[in-house]
Amino acid sequence: MPIWTLTPALRWSFVGERWVFVETGIGAALFLNTHLEKHQLSTTFQFEDRLALGMALGNSELSVSLIHYSNAGIKKPNSGFETLSIGYRHPF
Structure with a gap:
């Protein structure tokens, strides 16, 4: 499933729990x-x-993401779907 995405994100860290x-x-x-x-x-x-x-x-970071895709009704049918992914990030 080749895909290009551009999604700005906001991140919240909990006070006293920076990890x-x-x-x-x-x-x-x-x-x-x-x-x-x-x-x-x-x-x-x-x-x-x-x-x-x-x-x-x-x-490093380990994360679990729930992602929803939809065309917001631009064209019918609008069969949106969800994916669940696990990510690992490590700087080199």
Whole structure:
């Protein structure tokens, strides 16, 4: 599923718990293929809503994200879908 995304995000760290954070963001996605495994998208352009929970592991980060894609009714059918992903970030 090749996809390009641009999603600015806001991050909140909890007072006294700097190693735990929540992120949220709304952005845009461009799918290079509209036929996905279980979904047929009506447009290549989709909006992306993201909510993530993560934790710092030294210089690295581990996070779990729930992402919703939808074309916001630009073209019917608007068969939005969700994905759950696990991410790991480590600086080099």
